[in-house]
Amino acid sequence: MGAQPGDAAEFTDLESAAMTAALGAAREGVRGANPLVGAAILTADGQIVTGHHGGAGTPHAEVDAITTAHDLDIDLTTSTLFVTLEPCAHHGRTGPCTEAIINAAIPSVVFASPDSNPLAAGGGKTLAEAGLTVRSGLHEEDSRALNARWVRSTAEARPFVSAKIAQSLDGAVAAADGTSQWITSAESRAHAHEVRARVDAILVGTGTAVADDPRLNARGPDGISLDDQPRPVVLGTSELPVTSFLALNPNTLQLRTHDVRAALDELYAAGVRHLLVEGGPTVLGAFFSAGVVDEVFCYQAPLLIGPGRSSVDGLDIGTLSEALQLIPDDTETQAVSRLGPDFLLHFTT
Ligand code: AOF
Ligand code: ZN
Numbered sequence: 001m002g003a004q005p006g007d008a009a010e011f012t013d014l015e016s017a018a019m020t021a022a023l024g025a026a027r028e029g030v031r032g033a034n035p036l037v038g039a040a041i042l043t044a045d046g047q048i049v050t051g052h053h054g055g056a057g058t059p060h061a062e063v064d065a066i067t068t069a070h071d072l073d074i075d076l077t078t079s080t081l082f083v084t085l086e087p088c089a090h091h092g093r094t095g096p097c098t099e100a101i102i103n104a105a106i107p108s109v110v111f112a113s114p115d116s117n118p119l120a121a122g123g124g125k126t127l128a129e130a131g132l133t134v135r136s137g138l139h140e141e142d143s144r145a146l147n148a149r150w151v152r153s154t155a156e157a158r159p160f161v162s163a164k165i166a167q168s169l170d171g172a173v174a175a176a177d178g179t180s181q182w183i184t185s186a187e188s189r190a191h192a193h194e195v196r197a198r199v200d201a202i203l204v205g206t207g208t209a210v211a212d213d214p215r216l217n218a219r220g221p222d223g224i225s226l227d228d229q230p231r232p233v234v235l236g237t238s239e240l241p242v243t244s245f246l247a248l249n250p251n252t253l254q255l256r257t258h259d260v261r262a263a264l265d266e267l268y269a270a271g272v273r274h275l276l277v278e279g280g281p282t283v284l285g286a287f288f289s290a291g292v293v294d295e296v297f298c299y300q301a302p303l304l305i306g307p308g309r310s311s312v313d314g315l316d317i318g319t320l321s322e323a324l325q326l327i328p329d330d331t332e333t334q335a336v337s338r339l340g341p342d343f344l345l346h347f348t349t
Helices: 013-026 061-071 097-103 123-129 140-146 148-156 186-197 206-212 260-269 281-289
Strands: 038-042 048-052 080-085 108-113 133-136 160-167 172-174 201-205 231-235 253-255 274-277 295-300 336-339 342-348
Touching: 013 038, 013 048, 013 061, 013 080, 013 108, 013 140, 038 061, 048 061, 061 080, 061 097, 080 140, 097 123, 108 123, 108 140, 123 133, 140 148, 148 160, 148 274, 160 172, 160 186, 160 281, 186 295, 186 336, 186 342, 201 206, 201 260, 201 281, 206 231, 206 281, 253 260, 260 281, 274 281
Parallel strands: 080 108, 108 133, 160 274, 160 295, 201 231, 201 274, 231 253
Antiparallel strands: 038 048, 038 080, 295 342, 336 342
């Protein structure tokens, strides 16, 4: 069926632009239980109409694009549909996209990457058997990258866990007197907000919730909409002060368990596929000890602050040979980059 991954030769520049538009639309989707998927319809006269999937239970990207095309009276019988994921062939929360495509009389479909969900996969074959021209592999790597953490999460049936550490050069998150604000630079904090904007939920322990009164939302120059904010999660049994930001946020989820695996099960059941753990040291230690940290963003500030609070607490490691080894990750960006005076280190585990 059509092109092999990476074989861009059989696609025109206009087709490449259409898939790029579909990828752009996919990024407008809502993170969470379903992957990010976008679609673009390219008409015979070069017009592009996009659509995207807005989260579990809402129309799939193909259906969204077809609806818009119908509203605009576009002739679909001479158009090509570009979609970032293989169209689904299953009856899930919505009907099969293969059926919607066939009913719309679209003659030609290009998808970027296959669907890793065995329940939904096989749409390409179904469409080809129905007589449509089906090609795949256009911008496949971009589509895979968009959902790499989601794919790993569904394969392991737990949220993909990113851990954030912001520390001094001597590995501390607070000085001896407890002062801890602004160890890292404004540039680091801006980057941390970009990371927050990409996750489904952000978790801290009750210790951090009480000490810092964090909001656990994504703020930045571009901001993100209120409905699209990650879900704040607090791990632990202590009560939050009633006037704290987290207690006042109706979206906050408090998990009154000390068991990391049980917490992850609850979050997965609640639709969380990508979790950012922001500490403090006890919670970070618990996640590392449970072996469930998948990646680490370490913001390393050029400060020495003396005997304070170590960034990761309670690891049961007594000798060097038991050290937990992280792997520098150069795949998305450089493993080491500069954020103002700080260094951002990116690792997988
Ligand atoms: C598509 N187009 O836009 C998306 C697809 O039960 P549902 O309706 O929520 O289906 C979820 C599954 O469908 C999801 O796990 C993935 O395999 C596929 N997502 N497929 O054709 C889309 N979002
Ligand atoms: Zn679908």
